[in-house]
Amino acid sequence: MPVRLVCLLVIVFAGCRGAVDHDVDGFAAAGITVKQNSAGEIFWVDTAGSVLDEHFWHTISNCEHIEQLAMTGSLVTDADLPQLTSLHTLRSLDLSYTRITSSGLSVLSRMEDLQTLSLNGVSLDEMAIESLCQLTRLQSLSLMECGLSAEETVKLQNALPACLVVR
Numbered sequence: 001m002p003v004r005l006v007c008l009l010v011i012v013f014a015g016c017r018g019a020v021d022h023d024v025d026g027f028a029a030a031g032i033t034v035k036q037n038s039a040g041e042i043f044w045v046d047t048a049g050s051v052l053d054e055h056f057w058h059t060i061s062n063c064e065h066i067e068q069l070a071m072t073g074s075l076v077t078d079a080d081l082p083q084l085t086s087l088h089t090l091r092s093l094d095l096s097y098t099r100i101t102s103s104g105l106s107v108l109s110r111m112e113d114l115q116t117l118s119l120n121g122v123s124l125d126e127m128a129i130e131s132l133c134q135l136t137r138l139q140s141l142s143l144m145e146c147g148l149s150a151e152e153t154v155k156l157q158n159a160l161p162a163c164l165v166v167r
Contacts, residue, residue, distance in 0.1 A: 078104025096120035102128035109134035
């Protein structure tokens with residue numbers, strides 16, 4: 001019988017050491033598993049079953065070198081998305097199977113350097129198209145199980161010709 005992962009967060013902190021070293025104990029106290037490499041840099045965080053509180057978001061937003069953030073299946077909502085806009089080096093973002101909506105995606109349009117975005121299993125509608133079209137540096141956009149029509153997907157592909165749109 002397959003096991004369904006309810007809540008997982010994986011973050012790759014590339015070269016982000018000082019900003020988070022003192023928070024590893026705080027993450028552990030909140031039930032968040034953190035792994036560090038030999039240089040002391042956090043390269044993996046698992047929030048399965050944990051609440052992403054203000055401390056977590058404050059720590060993440062103060063880390064200037066995050067390149068990849070996967071929040072698949074976490075309890076992230078539209079209200080959390082503005083905190084991601086401070087991650088100026090973020091290139092890959094996975095918000096699949098989260099609680100975000102089409103209206104929340106407008107915040108992501110400020111993330112101009114985003115190259116990969118996964119929104120699988122997120123309920124989207126026509127409103128999402130306008131926000132996604134503003135992410136002109138996207139190279140890959142995954143929209144499986146999102147409820148977008150073939151016409152809406154074609155509109156996205158036409159607006160982002162250099163992007164592989166997977167539906």
